[in-house]
Amino acid sequence: xxxxxxxxxxxxxxxxxxxxxxxxxxxxxxxxxxxxxxxxxxxxxxxxxxxxxxxxxxxxxxxxxxxxxxxxxxxxxxxxxxxxxxxxxxxxxxxxxxxxxxxxxxxxxxxxxxxxxxxxxxxxxxxxxxxxxxxxxxxxxxxxxxxxxxxxxxxxxxxxxxxxxxxxxxxxxxxxxxxxxxxxxxxxxxxxxxxxxxxxxxxxxxxxxxxxxxxxxxxxxx
Amino acid sequence: xxxxxxxxxxxxxxxxxxxxxxxxxxxxxxxxxxxxxxxxxxxxxxxxxxxxxxxxxxxxxxxxxxxxxxxxxxxxxxxxxxxxxxxxxxxxxxxxxxxxxxxxxxxxxxxxxxxxxxxxxxxxxxxxxxxxxxxxxxxxxxxxx
Amino acid sequence: xxxxxxxxxxxxxxxxxxxxxxxxxxxxxxxxxxxxxxxxxxxxxxxxxxxxxxxxxxxxxxxxxxxxxxxxxxxxxxxxxxxxxxxxxxxxxxxxxxxxxxxxxxxxxxxxxxxxxxxxxxxxxxxxxxxxxxxxxxxxxxxxxxxxxxxxxxxxxxxxxxxxxxxxxxxxxxxxxxxxxxxxxxxxxxxxxxxxxxxxxxxxxxxxxxxxxxxxxxxxxxxxxxxxxxxxxxxxxxxxxxxxxxxxxxxxxxxxxxxxxxxxxxxxxxxxxxxxxxxxxxxxxxxxxxxxxxxxxxxxxxxxxxxxx
Numbered sequence: 001x002x003x004x005x006x007x008x009x010x011x012x013x014x015x016x017x018x019x020x021x022x023x024x025x026x027x028x029x030x031x032x033x034x035x036x037x038x039x040x041x042x043x044x045x046x047x048x049x050x051x052x053x054x055x056x057x058x059x060x061x062x063x064x065x066x067x068x069x070x071x072x073x074x075x076x077x078x079x080x081x082x083x084x085x086x087x088x089x090x091x092x093x094x095x096x097x098x099x100x101x102x103x104x105x106x107x108x109x110x111x112x113x114x115x116x117x118x119x120x121x122x123x124x125x126x127x128x129x130x131x132x133x134x135x136x137x138x139x140x141x142x143x144x145x146x147x148x149x150x151x152x153x154x155x156x157x158x159x160x161x162x163x164x165x166x167x168x169x170x171x172x173x174x175x176x177x178x179x180x181x182x183x184x185x186x187x188x189x190x191x192x193x194x195x196x197x198x199x200x201x202x203x204x205x206x207x208x209x210x211x212x213x214x215x216x217x218x219x220x221x222x
Numbered sequence: 223x224x225x226x227x228x229x230x231x232x233x234x235x236x237x238x239x240x241x242x243x244x245x246x247x248x249x250x251x252x253x254x255x256x257x258x259x260x261x262x263x264x265x266x267x268x269x270x271x272x273x274x275x276x277x278x279x280x281x282x283x284x285x286x287x288x289x290x291x292x293x294x295x296x297x298x299x300x301x302x303x304x305x306x307x308x309x310x311x312x313x314x315x316x317x318x319x320x321x322x323x324x325x326x327x328x329x330x331x332x333x334x335x336x337x338x339x340x341x342x343x344x345x346x347x348x349x350x351x352x353x354x355x356x357x358x359x360x361x362x363x364x365x366x367x
Numbered sequence: 368x369x370x371x372x373x374x375x376x377x378x379x380x381x382x383x384x385x386x387x388x389x390x391x392x393x394x395x396x397x398x399x400x401x402x403x404x405x406x407x408x409x410x411x412x413x414x415x416x417x418x419x420x421x422x423x424x425x426x427x428x429x430x431x432x433x434x435x436x437x438x439x440x441x442x443x444x445x446x447x448x449x450x451x452x453x454x455x456x457x458x459x460x461x462x463x464x465x466x467x468x469x470x471x472x473x474x475x476x477x478x479x480x481x482x483x484x485x486x487x488x489x490x491x492x493x494x495x496x497x498x499x500x501x502x503x504x505x506x507x508x509x510x511x512x513x514x515x516x517x518x519x520x521x522x523x524x525x526x527x528x529x530x531x532x533x534x535x536x537x538x539x540x541x542x543x544x545x546x547x548x549x550x551x552x553x554x555x556x557x558x559x560x561x562x563x564x565x566x567x568x569x570x571x572x573x574x575x576x577x578x579x580x581x582x583x584x585x586x587x588x589x590x591x592x593x594x595x596x597x598x599x600x601x602x603x604x605x606x607x608x609x610x611x612x613x614x615x616x617x618x619x620x621x622x623x624x625x626x627x628x629x630x631x632x633x634x635x636x637x638x639x640x641x642x643x644x645x646x647x648x649x650x651x652x653x654x655x656x657x658x659x660x661x662x663x664x665x666x667x668x669x670x671x672x673x674x675x676x
Contacts, residue, residue: 162530
C-alpha cells in the first residue's frame with residue numbers, strides 16, 4: 001500500500017490560515033491502514049485545527065468526510081455537495097488523492113495534509129517499511145523476492161557494495177543490506193547462480209525517469 | 223470576572239478506576255468536587271479524538287484512569303490508552319496547549335484513597351496552570367463553571 | 368597492451384607496482400595536487416585521484432588527473448557511480464582519454480548521506496560492475512552502452528576496488544570474479560591491517576585462479592596516531608588487529624611506529640602469492656609516501672618504456 005505520514009500541525013494550519021470553512025477529506029484505504037488519513041485521523045485533525053484557531057480567538061468551521069478512495073472519480077461524488085460552501089479542502093489522502101480532488105474542483109484551494117512516503121507494508125503494528133519504488137520492470141524473481149532497487153540504498157543490480165557490514169547497510173546500522181538478504185535467500189533456495197550472473201544496466205525509462213506514466217487496458221474501456 | 227475553579231474530566235474504567243471512585247465515596251474520603259467522571263467499560267475505549275474533544279469543549283484538564291498495568295480486565299486496553307494519551311500530549315504541544323493538562327493514571331479497584339489522591343493531584347496541577355485558553359466561559363468573563 | 372599506461376607496463380613487466388593516492392581539494396586550486404605529485408612522482412608508478420570521496424564535493428577527478436599529468440606523473444582517475452548517469456560517465460571517459468588519462472578505477476561510491484550534500488539526488492544509474500563492463504566495451508569493442516560505435520576508443524587500463532573484509536565473506540570472492548569477468552584489469556583493495564585475514568581471502572582468490580587474470584594490489588594506510596587508528600577501527604569494513612592498536616598506543620613516536628607498521632604490512636604482502644603491488648593511501652599525510660616506499664625497499668621504481676601516446 002501507499003504509506004504516508006501526517007505533516008506537522010503547524011504546517012497544515014499555515015496552509016489553511018485564511019480559510020473560514022474547511023472540508024477535511026480522508027481515505028478509507030492505504031492511509032487508514034497506516035493511520036495517517038483515515039476517518040479517525042480526519043476527526044483528530046479537525047478538532048486540533050479548531051483548537052488552534054480558538055486559541056487565536058478565531059473560529060474554524062470544518063466538516064470531515066471519508067470516501068472509499070480518493071483516486072476514483074466515482075467515489076469523489078460524495079464530495080460534490082459538501083464542497084459548495086467551503087474555501088479550502090484538506091486532503092488526507094496520498095499524493096494521488098490530493099491531485100484527483102484538485103482536478104475535480106479546479107476552482108478550490110486543495111491542500112495536502114500528508115507527506116506521501118513510499119510503497120510498502122506493515123512489518124509490525126505501527127511500523128511500515130518501504131518495499132517498492134514502482135520502477136516499472138520487476139525483477140523480484142531474480143533476487144529471491146527482495147527488491148534491490150528500493151531496499152539497496154544505491155539501487156545496485158550487481159551488489160553488494162564494499163560498505164555492507166554484518167548484514168547492514170553503510171548508511172545506517174538499522175538498515176539491512178539488501179544484497180546480504182538476497183544472498184541468504186538465494187543460498188537457501190539453492191539458486192546462487194542468479195547472483196553470479198551479470199545484470200546489465202537498468203532501463204530507467206520504464207520508471208518515472210521516462211516521464212509521467214500511463215497504463216491502458218483496452219478491454220476495460222467500455 | 224467570577225472566581226475560576228478548574229473543570230476536569232476523568233475517563234474512568236468500570237473495573238478499576240470507577241470502582242475505586244465508588245469506594246472513595248463510601249469511605250467518605252474528601253476530594254475536589256470539580257472532577258466530572260465519565261465511566262467506560264475500559265480505558266481502551268478512549269481514543270485521541272475524544273481526549274481532544276474534551277479539551278476543545280473547554281475542559282481545563284483531562285485524565286484517564288485505568289487498571290494497573292498487567293491487570294486490565296480486557297488485557298491490553300490500558301496499554302492502548304497509555305499510547306494514545308502519550309500521542310495526544312504530543313499533539314497538544316503542536317496545538318499550543320500545555321501537555322500537562324492531560325494525564326494517564328493506573329490504580330486498582332480497591333484503591334479508594336489513591337483515587338482521591340489523583341483527583342487532588344490533578345486539581346492542584348490544573349489550578350497552577352490556570353484556565354485552559356479554550357475555556358470559553360472564563361475568557362468571556364461569565365459566571366462559571 | 369590494453370592502454371599502454373605506465374602502471375600497465377610495470378605490472379605486465381612483472382614488477383611489484385606502487386601507487387599512491389591524492390585527494391583533490393575542496394577549492395578551485397591545483398596547488399596541493401601539484402605539490403603532492405611533484406613530491407612523490409619518482410616513488411610511485413601512478414597517482415590515484417579520488418572522485419568526490421565520501422560524497423564531499425571536491426575538485427573533479429578528471430581535472431585533477433590532468434593536473435597530475437602536467438606535474439609529471441601518471442594518474443589513475445577514480446570514477447564513482449553515485450553522481451553521474453551513464454551519459455555523463457561515458458562522456459567523461461571520452462574526455463579523460465582525450466586528455467591522456469590511461470588508468471581508471473571504477474567504484475560504486477559512498478552514499479551521499481555521508482557527505483556535505485546529503486539532500487542531493489543520488490544517481491547510481493550504473494553500479495561498479497556495469498561501469499567496468501562499459502569501459503571495457505568502449506575500449507575493446509569501440510561501442511557505447513547503447514551499442515553505437517565510436518571512431519576512437521578510449522584506451523584505459525581498468526581498475527576496480529575489492530574489499531576482502533566485507534560481508535558476506537563467502538560472496539566477496541565471487542564478487543571479485545564478477546568484476547574480473549566484466550573486464551577489470553587491476554584491483555586495489557581496501558586498507559589491510561589484518562594480514563592474516565587478507566591472506567585467507569587471497570587463498571580463495573587463488574583457488575579460483577583469479578590472481579592470474581587480474582593484477583591485485585593490496586591497499587595500505589600509514590597511521591599517524593593511536594587516536595587515528597582507533598577511529599579507523601570503527602569505520603565499517605575495517606579490521607584492525609588488537610596488537611597493532613596496542614603498539615600505537617605504547618609508541619613513544621607514534622608517527623614512526625605508524626610508518627614501521629605500514630612498511631611491515633607491505634613486506635608481508637609481498638610474500639603473498641598473487642599480490643602484484645601496493646596502493647598507499649596516505650590520507651592527509653601524502654608527504655610520507657616517499658619514506659614508506661624507500662623503507663619498503665621499493666625505490667627506485669623500475670624503468671619501463673614510455674607509454675604510447
